[in-house]
Amino acid sequence: xxxxxVSFCIILTTxxxxxxxxxxxxxxxxxxxxxxxxxxAKYSSGNTDSRSAGLAAKGEYSxxxxxxxxxxxxxxxxxxxxxxTNDGQFHLRYVHSIIDTTxxxxxxLQTEFNEFQEIKERNLAGANIRKKLxxxxxxxxxxxxxxxxxxxxxxISALDPIYRRTRMNSYVSFLKNINKNFSITYLGFxxxxxxxxxxxxxxxxxxxxxxxxxxLTFTFDINHNYNATxxxxxxxxxxxxxxxxxxxxx
Numbered sequence: 691x692x693x694x695x696v697s698f699c700i701i702l703t704t705x706x707x708x709x710x711x712x713x714x715x716x717x718x719x720x721x722x723x724x725x726x727x728x729x730x731a732k733y734s735s736g737n738t739d740s741r742s743a744g745l746a747a748k749g750e751y752s753x754x755x756x757x758x759x760x761x762x763x764x765x766x767x768x769x770x771x772x773x774x775t776n777d778g779q780f781h782l783r784y785v786h787s788i789i790d791t792t793x794x795x796x797x798x799l800q801t802e803f804n805e806f807q808e809i810k811e812r813n814l815a816g817a818n819i820r821k822k823l824x825x826x827x828x829x830x831x832x833x834x835x836x837x838x839x840x841x842x843x844x845x846i847s848a849l850d851p852i853y854r855r856t857r858m859n860s861y862v863s864f865l866k867n868i869n870k871n872f873s874i875t876y877l878g879f880x881x882x883x884x885x886x887x888x889x890x891x892x893x894x895x896x897x898x899x900x901x902x903x904x905x906l907t908f909t910f911d912i913n914h915n916y917n918a919t920x921x922x923x924x925x926x927x928x929x930x931x932x933x934x935x936x937x938x939x940x
Contacts, residue, residue, distance in 0.1 A: 710748040712877040714829045714863040718754045725749035726938035742767025756786040777804035794820040808921040812841045829865040849922040857881045871901045892916040909934045
């Protein structure tokens with residue numbers, strides 16, 4: 691077990707961003723340590739030469755009544771030989787079942803940066819209640835909670851101050867298997883400021899997954915982020931699509 695944990699920590703410090711599997715984790719579905727690494731890339735040429743690459747890793751440890759997982763990610767990109775993407779994050783989450791119910795409770799921590807959204811650091815700490823719904827999906831969860839966020843810009847000014855906010859956290863997460871080799875996963879967040887609902891964030895990811903082998907999956911990911919109150923001269927909406935190759939291990 692110790693060797694597995696050490697190996698996993700080494701992987702996390704080596705690999706980062708693109709999109710890992712966003713399938714809702716289910717307590718007790720698979721016990722023990724598991725994980726995956728993902729490599730994503732995008733390239734175009736012509737009037738605009740652009741390229742980006744991302745690496746990510748996810749590790750999970752599960753018991754009968756609880757699970758814990760963490761994600762490390764990083765992506766870098768250039769257009770016409772000028773850097774235009776540089777961001778990453780680290781996320782840790784603990785999920786525990788509420789016995790004899792369809793509810794779980796969650797605690798999470800996250801830190802991230804995004805150079806081209808003027809975010810030097812954004813740190814989050816929060817908790818949710820998650821409920822499993824009996825719908826015509828293979829997995830379907832909704833959650834509601836709160837988190838505290840600290841956001842610091844690259845350069846602090848009157849236009850770009852440090853933000854300390856408490857936000858509501860709600861999300862929808864589902865998996866739908868179309869056949870034995872193809873599935874669709876979705877994860878969407880709505881995060882309003884509890885003191886001003888006009889100040890909100892939306893983040894959503896749609897994943898199209900094609901299984902190549904038992905351990906290897908090819909995916910096409912579409913990610914959309916919207917921030918109603920971004921920093922000075924930063925666009926509110928950001929869309930990213932990525933082709934990924936994921937490898938899972940046990």
